[in-house]
Amino acid sequence: MSDGKTRFTGGCLCGALRYEARGEPQGMALCYCADCRKASGSGFVPVIGFPAAAITFSGESRSFASTAWNGGEAVRNFCPVCGGLVFGGERGKESSYNIYAGSLDDPAPFRPSVAIFACSRPDWALIPPGVTAFDRMPGEAPPG
Known part of the structure; x- marks a missing residue:
């Protein structure tokens, strides 16, 4: 690549919806919240944050x-x-988006550093070694 920037490409199963992200991600995480589990049909969603x-x-x-x-x-x-x-994110209205790592053309660069909403994690959905788990979002005080 001539511009020297990191490049992530991906899209849907049929290829009709595609993306290209350039530069370093804002973060890589595994989300175990109930919404992500329901939306994905899995135990978690792997996400990569990028500025819009x-x-x-x-x-x-x-x-x-x-x-x-x-x-x-x-x-x-x-x-x-x-x-x-x-x-994830409202197209054209967000300052950042979360790309679902399962949609990457090459998933090898995905290296999550945190797991969020670990309090909602099913027992069978493991957190990989070396990934820091948070019960909610990092920095969020527990309710009550």
Whole structure:
């Protein structure tokens, strides 16, 4: 690559919804919250955060919004053709997006450093060695 920047590419199962992210991610995490589990049909969602300016999307997406942990909206985007879950955030309105690591063309660079909402983790959904677990979001005080 001629510009020397890190580049992540990926998209949905059928290829109709694609993205390219350039530069270093803001973070890599595993989310075990109930919403992510339900949306993915798995025990967690692996995410990579990028500033909005670092990502280019191509193709149409459909979105689904649910109530987030903080009372706001969690917006998940998927391909309207194959239904593949690709990224989080409201397209065109966010300062950053979460790319779902399962949608990467090459998943090898994904190295999560934290697990969030570990308090919601099913026993069978393991946290990899070396990943720091937080019951909620890092820095969030427990309720009560």
